[in-house]
Amino acid sequence: MARENYPEAYRYVKQYIAVMDSINQEKEEALVLELEQKYRNRILNQSYENLKQHNDQQRIITGLVLLFSLSLLVAGLLYLRKWRENAALKMREAEAEKESLGRACRELQEQLGTVGDRVDTDDEQERQLFDALEERMVVLRNWVDKAETMKPALFMKSFRDYMTVNVKSKHALSDLQYVVNRKYFGVVDYLKAHYPELRKQDLDLCCLLCFGFSQHGICYLYNYEDIGSFYNKRSRLRKKLGLPPERTLESFIAELLAELVPKEE
Numbered sequence: 001m002a003r004e005n006y007p008e009a010y011r012y013v014k015q016y017i018a019v020m021d022s023i024n025q026e027k028e029e030a031l032v033l034e035l036e037q038k039y040r041n042r043i044l045n046q047s048y049e050n051l052k053q054h055n056d057q058q059r060i061i062t063g064l065v066l067l068f069s070l071s072l073l074v075a076g077l078l079y080l081r082k083w084r085e086n087a088a089l090k091m092r093e094a095e096a097e098k099e100s101l102g103r104a105c106r107e108l109q110e111q112l113g114t115v116g117d118r119v120d121t122d123d124e125q126e127r128q129l130f131d132a133l134e135e136r137m138v139v140l141r142n143w144v145d146k147a148e149t150m151k152p153a154l155f156m157k158s159f160r161d162y163m164t165v166n167v168k169s170k171h172a173l174s175d176l177q178y179v180v181n182r183k184y185f186g187v188v189d190y191l192k193a194h195y196p197e198l199r200k201q202d203l204d205l206c207c208l209l210c211f212g213f214s215q216h217g218i219c220y221l222y223n224y225e226d227i228g229s230f231y232n233k234r235s236r237l238r239k240k241l242g243l244p245p246e247r248t249l250e251s252f253i254a255e256l257l258a259e260l261v262p263k264e265e
Contacts, residue, residue: 180207185260197240205237209253 001009177200181188191198191206198206208218219230234249243252 176207177203180210184210184257185262187257187260190256190260195241198237201233202237202240205233206253209250210257 177188187210188203188207191203205218208221213221215227215230219227222230224230238249241249241252243249
């Protein structure tokens with residue numbers, strides 16, 4: 001420009017501008033690459049942190065699952081051990097009960113034989129009483145025999161089903177009234193004579209009370225699911241006997257038995 005060579009100066013200026021633009025573009029591209037690299041590194045670092053945190057959570061969850069599984073396993077083993085101990089105890093108790101039933105059955109059979117030898121065969125009432133006792137002994141012997149081949153729980157269920165069917169049948173406890181009448185000084189005859197409205201089931205209930213059966217025992221025999229059914233049966237019997245509210249059925253039976261005891265001369 002000092003020599004006033006403007007075309008050449010213009011050409012140099014254009015070259016300078018082109019070189020500077022190229023340098024600036026390179027700088028901008030380098031800056032963009034640097035920013036992109038930093039952004040990628042940041043994303044990678046964030047992904048790494050997330051993955052690390054996820055792995056930590058997975059390890060914690062896995063540890064908790066293993067701990068819970070181990071606890072369940074230990075609890076299961078303890079429960080199994082306790083169950084086996086209880087089962088063994090119940091088996092021992094069942095064996096002892098079976099042995100006790102067998103021993104009682106043998107003793108009762110011996111006593112029955114003694115009673116049978118003493119029974120006067122010409123006395124129809126004595127023979128009927130002996131037959132009733134013999135029938136009870138046969139039933140007891142059969143159930144003792146069954147106990148040897150049945151599990152205790154199944155034995156109790158079968159025994160309860162048997163008692164329920166027999167109690168509810170029309171022939172249930174067919175000799176109960178006869179035995180009670182003989183044992184307790186004609187109490188059944190007295191009830192029939194003074195309370196003609198009493199049915200067989202009413203008299204059977206009175207007989208069970210004479211023998212001292214509890215409310216729960218009677219409910220068990222008759223398979224009452226709730227004691228309310230038994231209370232209804234008692235209420236109907238009380239009404240037929242004409243008992244006042246303050247007098248219990250048990251006290252009536254006890255007082256009646258006391259009155260029927262023969263007075264010593």
